[in-house]
Amino acid sequence: MASILLMHGFPIMKLPMPLLLRVAPAALALALCPLPLGAQPAAPAPTLDQRVSALEAYVTNGDPGHALTGVPGPGHNAWMMTSSALVLFMTLPGLALFYGGLVRRKNVLSVLAQCLGITGLVTILWWAVGYSLVFGTGFGSKFFGGSEYFFLRGVTSAPNTNYAFWVSQNVFAMYQLMFAIITPALIVGAIAERMKFSAILLFVTLWMLVVYFPLAHMVWGATGLMNGVWNADAPIRAIDFAGGTVVHMSSGWSALILAMLLGPRLGFGKEKMAPHSMVLCMVGTGMLWVGWYGFNAGSAVAADSIAANAFTTTTIATAVAAFTWGMIEKVLRGQPSILGFCSGAVAGLVVITPATGFVDTTGAVIIGVLAAAVPYFFVTKVKARFGYDDALDTFGVHAVGGTLGAFLTGVLATGTVNGNLTSGAAATNGLAALVTKGGLWHEQLKAIAITLLLSVIATAVLGVIVKALIGLRPAPEVERQGLDLAEHGEEGYIE
Amino acid sequence: MKLIIAIIKPFKLEEAKEALSQLGIQGMTVTEVKGFGRQKGHTEIYRGSEYTVDFLPKVKIEVVVADEIVPKVVAAVVKAAKTGKIGDGKVFVVPLDEAVRIRTDERGEAAL
Numbered sequence: 158m159a160s161i162l163l164m165h166g167f168p169i170m171k172l173p174m175p176l177l178l179r180v181a182p183a184a185l186a187l188a189l190c191p192l193p194l195g196a197q198p199a200a201p202a203p204t205l206d207q208r209v210s211a212l213e214a215y216v217t218n219g220d221p222g223h224a225l226t227g228v229p230g231p232g233h234n235a236w237m238m239t240s241s242a243l244v245l246f247m248t249l250p251g252l253a254l255f256y257g258g259l260v261r262r263k264n265v266l267s268v269l270a271q272c273l274g275i276t277g278l279v280t281i282l283w284w285a286v287g288y289s290l291v292f293g294t295g296f297g298s299k300f301f302g303g304s305e306y307f308f309l310r311g312v313t314s315a316p317n318t319n320y321a322f323w324v325s326q327n328v329f330a331m332y333q334l335m336f337a338i339i340t341p342a343l344i345v346g347a348i349a350e351r352m353k354f355s356a357i358l359l360f361v362t363l364w365m366l367v368v369y370f371p372l373a374h375m376v377w378g379a380t381g382l383m384n385g386v387w388n389a390d391a392p393i394r395a396i397d398f399a400g401g402t403v404v405h406m407s408s409g410w411s412a413l414i415l416a417m418l419l420g421p422r423l424g425f426g427k428e429k430m431a432p433h434s435m436v437l438c439m440v441g442t443g444m445l446w447v448g449w450y451g452f453n454a455g456s457a458v459a460a461d462s463i464a465a466n467a468f469t470t471t472t473i474a475t476a477v478a479a480f481t482w483g484m485i486e487k488v489l490r491g492q493p494s495i496l497g498f499c500s501g502a503v504a505g506l507v508v509i510t511p512a513t514g515f516v517d518t519t520g521a522v523i524i525g526v527l528a529a530a531v532p533y534f535f536v537t538k539v540k541a542r543f544g545y546d547d548a549l550d551t552f553g554v555h556a557v558g559g560t561l562g563a564f565l566t567g568v569l570a571t572g573t574v575n576g577n578l579t580s581g582a583a584a585t586n587g588l589a590a591l592v593t594k595g596g597l598w599h600e601q602l603k604a605i606a607i608t609l610l611l612s613v614i615a616t617a618v619l620g621v622i623v624k625a626l627i628g629l630r631p632a633p634e635v636e637r638q639g640l641d642l643a644e645h646g647e648e649g650y651i652e
Numbered sequence: 653m654k655l656i657i658a659i660i661k662p663f664k665l666e667e668a669k670e671a672l673s674q675l676g677i678q679g680m681t682v683t684e685v686k687g688f689g690r691q692k693g694h695t696e697i698y699r700g701s702e703y704t705v706d707f708l709p710k711v712k713i714e715v716v717v718a719d720e721i722v723p724k725v726v727a728a729v730v731k732a733a734k735t736g737k738i739g740d741g742k743v744f745v746v747p748l749d750e751a752v753r754i755r756t757d758e759r760g761e762a763a764l
Contacts, residue, residue, distance in 0.1 A: 429703045431696060496698050537700030550699060 218459040227315040230323030236460035237324045237332055243451025244335035248272055248342050251448050254442030256346050259549050262433040263639025264350045265649040271345045274354065275361055279338045282365050284309055287337060288330045290370040291378055292320065299382035299392070300371050306330075319379040319387075321458040332455060333530075340404045341367055346549035347412030350430075351422045351636055354644045356629045360415070361618045368407055369613055376403050376604070389582035394591060395522070395604035396570060396578070398467065399456035401511025401562040402608040409556025410609055411616040413547060418620040419629055421546035423636050430548075435495045442499040446475060449506045453513040466574045467513040471506070471522035474513075477525025478505025485533055500554065503570045504532040507558035512566040515578060520569035527565065532557050546551055563605050569599030653748040653761065654722050658713045659687060660733040660741040666712045671732040672715060675725060680715040680764075691739035710741060715752055718761050 203211070203224035211224035218233065219476035253272040257265045279287070288306050295303025306312055309330065316328040341361040348357075375382040376397050383402075397403060422430065423552075432438055453471040457464035482501025483493035508528035509521060516524070536553035547553060572579035572592050579589040591597040623629060630636070635643040641646060660668060665682065672680060686707035693706040717725050726743055734740055753763040 429705070430701075431698055431703050490697065494697070500699060541700055553699075 217322060218323060218461040229314060229316055229325040233323035233459045234325055234328055237328050237455060240451035240455025241335055243333040243448045244528055247445050247448035248276060248339045249442050252342055252445035254437045255445055256549050258434040258437030258441060259432040260349050261430060261588060263641055264650060266645050266647055267640035268349060270354060271357055272342050274358055275342045276338050276360060278358055279336060279365060283334045283337050287370055291373040294380050297380060299380060300375060302374050302378050324458055327460060335385040336400060336404060337369060340408050343408035343551055343555055344412045345482050346551035347416040347547045348419050349548040351419055352629055356623055356627055360619060360623045367615045367619060372407055372608060372611060373403050386577050387582050389585040391586050393600055393603045394586050394588040395600045396515060396566060397511045398514040399453045399510045400437055401559045402604055405507050405510060405555040405559025406608045407612045409552050410612040412551035413556060414613055414616040415620055416547050417545055423633060425546050439495055444504055446502055446506060453510060457514055463514045463575050469518060470513045470516055471509055473518055473521040474509035474525040475502050475505035477522055478502060478528040481526050481529035482533055485529060488632050501529045504528045504554050504558050507555055508562035511562045512569060515566055515570040515575050517571055518576050524565055527561060528558060531561050560605055563601050564598060567601030570597055653716055653751055654719060655748045656715050656717060656725055657744040658729045659710050661739060662711045667732040668713060668729055671728040673718055675728055677715055677717060680713055683712045684727040684749040685712045714763055715747060733758050
């Protein structure tokens with residue numbers, strides 16, 4: 158500010174300090190205001206007190222009040238841009254390599270193509286209608302947001318204070334886009350090696366509109382049915398920090414239904430279908446873990462103490478789960494496997510996802526141990542017992558893990574790490590009482606049920622529709638030869 | 653002339669090559685193959701799905717030699733490749749009709 162005054166020739170060095178401080182705001186307003194001298198500026202300049210409060214609000218992630226409105230806070234915005242890149246990194250190439258390494262050589266490119274194709278497709282959907290349907294409020298509905306942000310109209314660098322005081326709305330929209338991308342990408346794990354590329358794109362388009370957009374609005378939209386933390390009128394006071402229901406339950410349960418609709422891979426149970434590269438799988442796992450910091454800690458939509466807590470619980474739960482899965486294998490099978498450590502890490506990440514900003518480190522350890530034990534049981538015993546071909550264990554890890562995490566969040570959430578659980582909207586709609594006195598798990602069960610039913614029923618219907626329209630499976634010869642050559646005209650590895 | 657085909661354990665390749673070299677044999681063809689005889693495979697488990705892998709990696713050496721040195725060559729390869737444990741491999745001797753050096757059109761033993 159002194160430099161602005163100097164530019165205009167004010168001899169500031171000769172002014173006494175108290176006078177300078179009283180004159181400066183008006184001088185600043187004049188310097189910035191393009192009106193001719195004598196005309197009134199649009200609004201009274203904020204007082205010094207208001208300006209200091211606004212700066213304090215930047216640090217504490219609070220409402221800036223009358224000053225600094227409409228501008229993002231640099232630190233928070235930077236963290237969210239970074240987080241957005243980290244979550245995209247989870248899909249490209251984290252998930253792509255994690256899944257890619259687990260399929261047979263002849264299908265590796267099909268997995269990569271599915272991740273790339275879904276990224277582009279979902280981005281277009283998100284721009285056109287998705288962001289608005291999830292985070293708008295124009296419809297006044299608990300199930301759909303609104304149309305006010307269609308084609309990202311009105312989504313600028315100014316914050317949308319329904320969701321963040323200090324993060325640009327366009328950055329927030331991009332951040333949430335990355336969640337919208339990875340959710341359907343997870344589904345491809347269950348149907349790997351046997352679903353046509355065109356059928357996947359058509360199914361994902363319909364699934365986003367019928368399942369993801371409504372579900373994300375219900376859980377995270379300002380007028381959402383199950384947004385316990387931020388919607389004072391929410392009938393269901395459920396909480397989901399980074400997407401245990403929205404991302405993992407929805408994709409996991411949908412994946413199971415789609416896998417059953419498709420039927421098993423040709424030769425399933427008889428032919429060897431081992432991973433073609435555990436190296437790629439592990440590389441992908443590391444990328445998923447690192448990227449997940451953006452997924453979990455970024456869901457604080459601020460660089461604040463809640464994000465710091467989420468960062469910590471994510472680390473602890475994941476590491477504990479990875480180690481536990483490896484040790485379970487050592488005890489039950491005699492050898493800890495790479496796939497075991499990787500699966501444990503991913504399971505830990507999945508289960509901590511809904512809880513990460515709501516539980517403390519002790520809760521994270523408990524979650525880590527259960528995140529290994531329960532999914533392990535499902536991918537080894539339950540899958541073998543029922544014989545469904547969940548090729549890459551999307552159901553076993555994401556559906557089971559997401560459900561488990563959503564439930565445990567209701568048991569382990571504490572207001573000591575996140576004041577939003579016991580104040581504001583949460584105090585109005587009764588969430589605060591559930592957190593302090595117990596019983597939150599009951600609301601979580603309602604959210605779990607709605608998520609499960611929506612995912613399962615919608616996927617069954619949509620799957621049947623896509624099957625009737627264009628068919629789901631490639632021709633048997635195509636499946637035998639491998640999807641890469643027939644669907645993409647390329648080979649993963651040319652000798 | 654005879655074509656000698658030796659299927660041996662992969663880590664024995666260097667020794668076998670050395671043994672052949674010491675007999676004055678300067679050319680050979682080596683392929684990576686899979687196979688099994690009496691040696692059993694192993695089981696791999698990926699998240700509860702078990703796969704028995706029957707085929708084991710081996711190395712196949714093919715070398716064409718004059719009839720007179722066939723017994724020496726076979727003995728040298730067997731000695732170099734032997735570990736005494738199951739899965740050591742086999743050596744086959746196959747009669748050969750003709751050999752031609754492509755660069756010079758030499759035929760018969762002159763081509764070897």
